[in-house]
Amino acid sequence: MPDGAHACGCDMQDGLLAPDIALRILLEDAAPVAREAEVPAEAARGRVLSRAVVAPGDLPPFDQSAMDGYGFAAADCAQAAAPRLGRRIAAGDAPGAEVPAGQAVRLLTGAAIPDGIAAVLMEEHAALRAGAVFARRPPRPGQNIRRRAEDVAAGAAVLQPGLRLGARHVALLAALGMGRVHVRDRVRVALLSNGSELDAGRGLRDSNRPMLAALLAGQPAEVEDVGLLPDDPDRIAAALARAAAGADLILSTGGVSGSDADHLPAALAAAGGEVEVLKLAQKPGKPLAHGRLGGARCLFLPGNPVAALVGMLTLGVPLLHRLAGMPPQPPRLLPSVLAEGFARQPGRVEYLPVRIVGETEEGLPMVERTGPAGSARLLPLAAADGLLRIPAMLGTVAAGGRFGMLPLEGLA
Template sequence: MTYSIPQPNCIDSPAAGTLTVAAAGRRILEATTAISGEERIPLHHGLHRILATAVTAPLDVPAHTNAAVDGFALRGADLPDKENSRLRIVGTALAGHPWPHPLAPGQAVRIMTGAPLPAGADTVLMQEQVTEAAGYLLVPPGHKPGENVRLAGEDLCRGETVLEAGHYLLPPDLGLIASLGLLEVTVKRRLRVALVSTGDEILPQGAPHAPGKLYDSNRFSLRGALQARLGVELLDGGIVPDDEARLEHRFRTLADKCDVIIASGGVSVGSADYTKKVLARLGGIEFWKVAIKPGRPLAFGHIGDCLFFGLPGNPVAVLVTFYRFVLPALFKRAGARETPMPPTFPARAAERLRKKPGRTEFQRGILERDRQGRWQVRTTGKQGSGILSSMSRADCFIVLEHDRGPVQPGEWVEVLPFSALM
């Protein structure tokens, strides 16, 4: 790849030389390949890891045909057609303590939920549906064989593929694997991701404040975003000033150690914005402008086998572009079979929303119910890309489509809840 992308400036129209959000997302995923390498880990460390090999069931789940309710186990052949039948209660079956004898005709066994059915039994009647008297069970008509029974292998059969390779492990998956008696899983190795902040104006926490300077927030936001969704190995690339040689050295060093570099700042059109130049010289650049607000300057490329994302410096734009472009690519890079795209849902605008056609906007919103209990959404107020407090006050993005103009109160908009992202 060569660095031949037209140079924009601040007075370009929104569409000049830019990719739509959808096109940029597709190009990023098309250029992203999965890492190699795997490891065997304890199951309790498996949350948010990605399976390297499929999990198959070594046994049936449930392992035994068992009772779905508390009641009485009996033979379906003993169910009456018209009048009550009278069965002798011969014992009790508990979960973990099954009744050891076969059930003969005319017999019943008291049984608790989860207890295996005695041999010969195929039906369980709830205790509220029968009458117990002097050691006998009175069974009314109207029941069918097989009631209230969970069959062996009803959930999983021995040899069945339970989870495919590339599956992203969530809490129910850990329980599912545990139900098979497995203690370990084979997962893809952790993705190695480096975080870098760039700019002469960036200060580390603890340094004395000075005019024209600001404390680095982007690495902290990105670190939290990464740790919430993926089991990655983080490398802190620190803060690099606006020095082309130092930037090139830092990127080259990190690319030798990492699968992905995420840098913030230095991708605009200022004379000291060196990230694009360094990226083009060290590897290649796919694109660096997207029709999105906030976050238009976004550099995507590679340094050798290491993917590179150059995000804007403004803290809200960093999070918007991370969630929309970087996170899906990280899942694919980490070896996930499917790239999760969080769902949106419609809500009515509670106020007028400013919007110009020609770009997709991610405004910060607050969801609430109207008097009829329907979802509506309002903004957090000022939507500047440097107002990080708008992210803390919000609980969703209001996603306004590329070609859409201003939104009037009561119109439908799409919202993306933070709960699906963070």
Template sequence: MLSSPNSSPLIDVATAREIALSQVEALEEVRDLALGAALGQVCARDIAASVAMPFFTNSAMDGYTLRAEDLGEAGGLLPIAGTIAAGAADPQILPRGAALRIFTGAPLPEGADTVVPLEEASEAEGALVLTSRPERGANVRLAGSDQPMGACLVARGTRIAPQHIGLLAANGIGRVPVVRAPRVVVLSSGDELAAPGAARGHAQIHDANRPMLIALAEAAGCEVIDGGILPDEVEPLSRRLADLSATADLVLSSGGVSLGGRDPFRPAFVAAGGEIAGWRVAVKPGKPVVFGRLGATAFTGLPGNPMAAFVGFHLFALAQIARLSGRAPTPFAAFKARAGFSWRHSPGRQEVFPVRRLGTSATGLPVLERLGIGVSATLFPLAEADGLAVIPAMSEGVARGDILNWHPFCAG
């Protein structure tokens, strides 16, 4: 049974996030990927170092290696007995009373305990001339000093970034256990929609939401299936939703979820056998959001308003994707900033809006400018935005200099 508008009060954003998250569970399927294919995937279990690093004691500088005690009390000249390059095939021994040229990363010879940088030495007639006396152990990287054996290189639930690839490669690890990427279907609903690049009818607009949501889901590490544009008719939409439930972990739709007579998503979802867990959220933009499940598949229906769809993805779908991937969902807008603007707000719904960073306050916080004033449907302000900021539902407004919570786009 569909609830009537009057019997469906608005859900606050925190509760809506809990409902959204309750529709998904962490995926258990693990895949073993080559290191080069693991970027952006989520590590399925802790990866520990099998050895300590560095593997061997080596030079941190290009220069000369010596035995500190050979310098004597007043320093002195040391004959240069040879050169050690990085990757030297055979171990070497430092002769008593001599020095060896050495390059960064080259293994320290037996008996050596100090490296003098090139900038602090010179050569004269085959001997090393020092400008100052070095301290014993200077510029030497001891075996195991960077990373102990057994150290956790990448923790379970970590989304693998380029620096993790580098660390794993340095440890000789060529394959990585990762959680299967969530399969997400993205579709749009609406007779008014034409595909980007296609000819549009007299009263049509180009579908911005589907390409945008596909890009957002791919950036979040999903395997994305383009569900296309569906008409504003309950029966074909219901059949499509039922078909998709067999292939997806999460279906993201946009459009057709409000109270309009031509908004078919909710009745189509129920006709397909879906169960609605929550509907209508106290957020602006983005009130008509639907959460539910159809079998093992979670469904999140976002509004057709492009800005609202963008906001809804960051508020709800991003958290669902994190949980599916085995990661802990991060709070939305957890960073602090100062308002570089004033704005009166009507209490009732949490408001989310694009902002641009103007600079930094005297206390080190970003100073934000509000964008898109008086415009809630267009994506145009997002092109200049550095993130999204939030005004709490019961706030009466913001004064210049007030503390704000915001979500910088670089935070993911």
């Protein structure tokens, strides 16, 4: 991966690489981890399927009543008759013998529909008099009956590989009687920070590593904390080599901006890895390095915390998802309207911390900036509901303009 090998004039703006091209570069040779496991379905939330789930049976497994009511035969539906009330069938009861015309059955929600019943009249539309069921509204054939296999037919592939399982998927697996599923192992992430200046005794503390560890806790990853490394090329190279022995992804912040105290790219090369330094048309988060060491992918993010977070959300999370076996997607942006306009220097895509202050007539969130822009300012970031994405070539950002917002709730 020689520096600049992927860049062409159409991808560059003032010598900077467009963020979408950088994402394509990061993903182009990334492959999902090959390891997989078989886990109990009820414990599979957050795991990524490695094999398709095929339904072993129908769902529902039999015709059943969709509500509490009365089952009518087809002839009684057509004649608007008042059939005599026969037996009662609750959920879990056997349906029993076929029901003849002229007789109705009491059915509770989820009860099996016996042969001969063509419709279920909801109880609010029925009146009982002298042992007969009178319909206030005539039942229609098929009404209020859940048909066998109307949701899922046996043999259907209901969940596909690459899907990250949520509670709704666990519900489907349970309903189908799927006790175990095949999933990919979580991505093994070696997480480190770099910078001799990050010394609590000097009043500077490492906020990036805790921030990224918290973000990764909600991802299909297991994290090894490599720690804070000083600006020592040999120690960095040795730490990278040790991390690569067991990691799928080495993730770091700091040490990539290009000063004489920034050693991560050179240390990766010294450890025997491949490295490429990228300069992105993105603010914050212009400097970036990526590469490979043994079987581990490497992603080195900027050292300032807002820049590190923006780089992780826009580039690191899609890379992690590719390694986890998920379809990598750029961040989903929520359409939002800016309450107050401002001027900016065009040329780079910019992400600004914003809070939601209201709602437009269209139901879109109205947002405002949480404070002065700055890649090291944590208070505006902590007060933000999202990161507003400003297109690269826009200089005047008008009040009332519609922009995409990257929501932070559930992510960071």
